[in-house]
Amino acid sequence: MSFLSEVLRSVGETEIDYTDKNIREISKKLTSYKDEINTYIDDVYRKYCRWPSRKEKLLNDVSKLCEDIDNVKSYTESVVVVEMENQHTHIDSLKKELEQLKIEGNLVYVLTQIHEKFIMVKDNERQKNYMNALTTLMEIDSLLKEIPKDSLTESLYKNVTKEMVELDIMICEEMYEYLIMKEGKNGVLQTNVLKISKTSKLRELFSILEKFEAACIELKKFNKFFWLCICKPIISNITNVHIQEIEDFHVLTVSIKKTQLRRSYKEVFENLLLVFKFISLHLNFEVGGNTIISYLGDNLRADFAEVLLKDCLGTTLPKSDKEQSKYKQVIEDTKEFESRLVEIGFLKKGKNSICDYVTSMNSVLGNIRCEEYAVQAIAIMKKDLHDMVEVGTHFDPANPLIGDQFPQCYVSRSVIELLNLAQDILQQALLEPNVFATRLICTMQSFFYQYGSIVYGHHEKFLQNIPQQVVLFRNNCMYLAHELQQLNDVYNTQFSKEVLPVPPIFKDQSHQLRTIGGDTFLGYIEMHKKNMEKTLIDFKFESERLSEVMANDTIKCIRQCLRQYELLKTVWHKILPHPVYNKTLGYLLNLFCKRLIDTVVNAPDILVVNAEHLVEMFRTVLNRGPKLFTEPEEVNLYVELWQKLIELVFILGANLAQITERWENGSLSTHFTPDEVKHLIKALFQNTDRRAQTINRIKVN
Incomplete structure (x- = not known):
């Protein structure tokens, strides 16, 4: 190995040792900073302890530490190692550790910034620098998006939301020191007061709320107070409007006297203009791109026009042709009033014009007249049903009803009143312009569409329990259906196609009335059917029970059922x-x-004593049943099984020879099948040769 190689290796090992040492120191510092920050976060954002003082030194230290990490990382990447394969792993490890430290350092730095900004928010709130506080909270929200989401960031997000809510409350509380709305009583008068500060603070606070997107909520509150406590009382009651300057406020006072009396429409117009001028002068700034006065107009225009028409201008509408000339002045005054509201900014030109209601006099009169007719019709429908009157053609069996004759019966007097009202409306419609005539006809049609639901709903308990009321309701519906068809015949051709494009006037009302009247009546009949069945079951009158000795009071169930039918007859x-x-x-x-x-026919066995008892019971039915009808002989016409019951009574009291003779002469076979008679013979008589011979003779004739 050359000397140069050994020198390079020595240098490389020294640099690695140096880097390793720096990383250890950086890690130690970072751990310390992290611990300190975590303590603050835990205290402030989790435990909600007192806010600690600023830690600008900590923020600077963390920032310097992040720079040191970057320097060491750059230095490590610049190290040149020759023939140091065995050090590669160590170097890579150091680089990864530096990367991790870099991430942790940045996280600590962001958290430190967030903490400092939270302290700034508190400072700004104490100093009432609400805009700065809001801006800082938005900055915190942006910083939170830079760090990974975990339980810590969730806690911080909650704190941001909490601070936003607290800031919103502070702003609103201060705002209502500059915009004061009060309701109260001053003696017999209701006194509502609106105070607006002379300073520009109100404009500033609304501007901050707009950044919060909370201005609309406060505007809605003001809108509600302005309508319910200022405008509507002026229109609907006798009021005095007073404007004055008190210290630092512009003050509007509305004193309301609750009474049935009304001021003239001119005085109402005058007071309303005073109020709208007051708002446009002293709340003359924009919120959400609109002035406050135009915001009020957008939200109140429909209600304003409706109440103004109903409670103020409605009383000026002409009741006759003579009064229509005076009404022209009302129209002119209303046009002038509307143009002033457009100038002020409360109304927009051409949109939901108040004059549209007033100048369309026929339409307005039509609405009122149709409402009056509707109220009158509903009052008629709710009258007592039992106030009766006779209608229809007398029943004569020799001369049956023909054509469109209605059978004689009783109906409620209110039905006649309702039909008279319908005729009055049709006569009125013939005299009116086409548009109004059509509306009158539609209003009248609705009476008969609603008749069933209104009458049944109002008299429901009676119609479920009182038989007289049930049949009156049934008759009423049938008679109305008949009379509406008569009105069709009389009036269909009297109206033009513009008024009645597709005749008839009454299309499906007749069918609807017959249906609801019939269904109600049939429902009551079904109730009686169930009551009859329940009565028989309660007295144990069943097939299986006839093989045991019947109770002596069993006949009571027959009498009880007959009494119900006799009560129906009476009514x-x-x-x-x-x-x-x-x-x-x-x-x-x-x-x-x-x-x-x-x-009886389905009984497996009938005791002799029971047979005698049954004969007694059924004879009660045979004696009292015919009396239920208009003519007793008609029982055979309307009761299909009447003769069969008579034959059953005969079988219960006859011997085998009599039964055989009656079968063979055709009296029994007309009403009973062979199987039914055989079954009855088996149930009534003991098993003997004679019984067998009789059964064999019971065959289809």
Whole structure:
């Protein structure tokens, strides 16, 4: 080995030792700085202890340490080693360690900067330098994005958010020292006060809030107060508006007297203009690209126009042709008022103009008149159903109804009132301009679309429990459906295509009314069907029970069911149309007979004593059932199983010879199948040769 090689190796080993030594020192310092920073972070951002003092020296030391790391790294990379293969691994290790130290050093440096900036935020907040505090918080947020996310950065992010919220609260609290909104009572008057500072501080605070993107929240609060406590009371109540200067504030006071009286529209216009001028003069700066007065206009325009029309200008609308000439002055005054609001900046020219409501007098009058008709119609629909009146053509079996005749029955008097109102509206529509006539017709159509839901909703409990109310509702719907078709015939041809493009006036209202009336009635009938079944089950009147001695009070279930039908007769027989009444009672009685017959026919065995008891029970039905109908003889017309029940009573009390004779002469075979009769014979009689002979003779005739 040459001397030169040994010298180079010696130099290289010396440089490596030097580098290694520097790295150890840098690592030691870095560990110390890291420990110190971690202690601060743990105290301040995790445990929320008191803020420590600034550590600018620490920040400088960390910055110097990062420079030392860069120098050592450069020095290490410049080392030339000749024939030192055995040192390569050591050098690579040193380089990697330097890289790691560089990363840790930068991280410590960023964290130190963040800590210093948090202290700056606190200083600025104490000095009320809110813009500087906000800018510094934004810088902290940017620095946090430079370091990897872990539990430490999460804690710091939370602290940034916390500081943002606290700063926002500080700014808002100070802002409301310069913009004061108060509601209060002064004797019998409600007194609302708005104070605006004469300084420019309010503009500055709004500007900072805008950076926060929080200005809109505070503007919404101001917008709400301005509308509910200043503008709306001026429009809707008697108020006094007073403007004055008090010390460092411009003050607007609105005193409100709650009363049914209204000031003239001119006084309302005057007071509103005072208020809008006050806002435009003393809050004359922009927030979010808009002046505050234009912001208020954008958010309040629709409500402002609606309330102004309803509570102020609505009272000036003409009630007759004579009053229309006076209304022209109202239109002129309103145009002037609107133009002043455009000048001030509250309204934008041509957008949601107040005059659009006032000058479109027919439309406005139409709205009001249609609303009045709607209120009147709903009040009629909610009247008592049991206030009745007779309608329709008297029922005569010898002369059946023809054509469009409606059967005689009772309906609620309110139905007649509603139809009279509909005729009045149609007559009025014939006299009005086309546009208004169309609106009147649409309003009237809506009455009958809503009839079912409004009446049922208002009288729901009665319609579920009181039979009289149920049939009246059914009759009302049917009668309305009939009369609407009559109105179609009378009025369809009297309106032009511009008013009624596609006749008829009433298209599907009749069908809808018949459906809801019929469904409600059928629902009540189904309830009676279930009640009947429940009564029979409660008294254990079932097929399997006939093989045991029946209780003496079993007949009560028959009487209870019949009493329900007799109650329906008492209530319904005059209210329902004659055919509908008989068909309905016939349907219920037929269901009852079917249940009685099926119970006996399906019984596996019937005791003799039970057979006698059943005869007594069924004769009660046969005696009282016909009395349910308008004419007792009609029971055979409307109760399909009536004769079958009669034949069943005969079988229960007859002997085998009598049953055989009646089968062969056709009386039984008309109503019973051979299998049913055979089953009954087996259930009623003991198994003997004579029974077998009788069963064999029961064949299809």
